[in-house]
Amino acid sequence: MLMLERAGFASIELRAGYSDAAPTADDDFVVFIAKKPG
């Protein structure tokens, strides 16, 4: 998250791997979705 912010990204979301669910401690993969401000 911090590295994404440092690169300029905003509205950063974190999701469980390959679903739209919130991540849990049981997830092996997570997905970051970050926006470049418009």
Add this chain to the structure above:
Amino acid sequence: MEAEPGTWHYGVMARWWAEFNVSGPEIDYFRKFLEAGGQPALDVACGTGRLLIPYLRAGLAVDGCDISEDMLALCHERAQAEGLSPNLYRQPMHRLDLPRRYRTIFVCGSFGLGGDRDHDLEALQRFYRHLEPGGTLILDNQVPYSCGSDWGYWLKEKRTTLPMAWPPPGSRRRASDGAEYECARGWSTSIRWPSASRTRCAQRCGATTR
């Protein structure tokens, strides 16, 4: 920052990748972002086209880049066999410098491979520059705790079991050209307590042609 990230996606290993790493839940997951107004898109570390080829087949506007010319050559070969002509670029992600800007940049299974934190930050900054305003970056990451068995190697007694012996041969897979491939993995470690621990996973791949 000068050293090139060390990855293993070359030669026979690239061929193994092209033959057998062609599916997975990531394909449909990333696709929906492209279909929801996320084109044109860039597949960073596209490899042999596991995601890229199905997307092109579906008519989506996607370019690809990868550090490995071997992976790109196989991606091009696969695309050409289907009458597709993707824009493919041989560039490591921390040196990304392309003529186009994208609505979506996605990185599947590759961010952080082989490089260091400086490479990673530089790559993120370059992704940012290659996105259109309002564009989206999507990248996945395998969380450190997902390989729970590795944590044991922090213990001195467990480290004495390393380096791990290569597994005996035996799990060959037959490729489309009739050759048999086998991919093996072994672990070794060099730990300089407490902060410079490094566990190394080595892979080797062999082929037997007929």
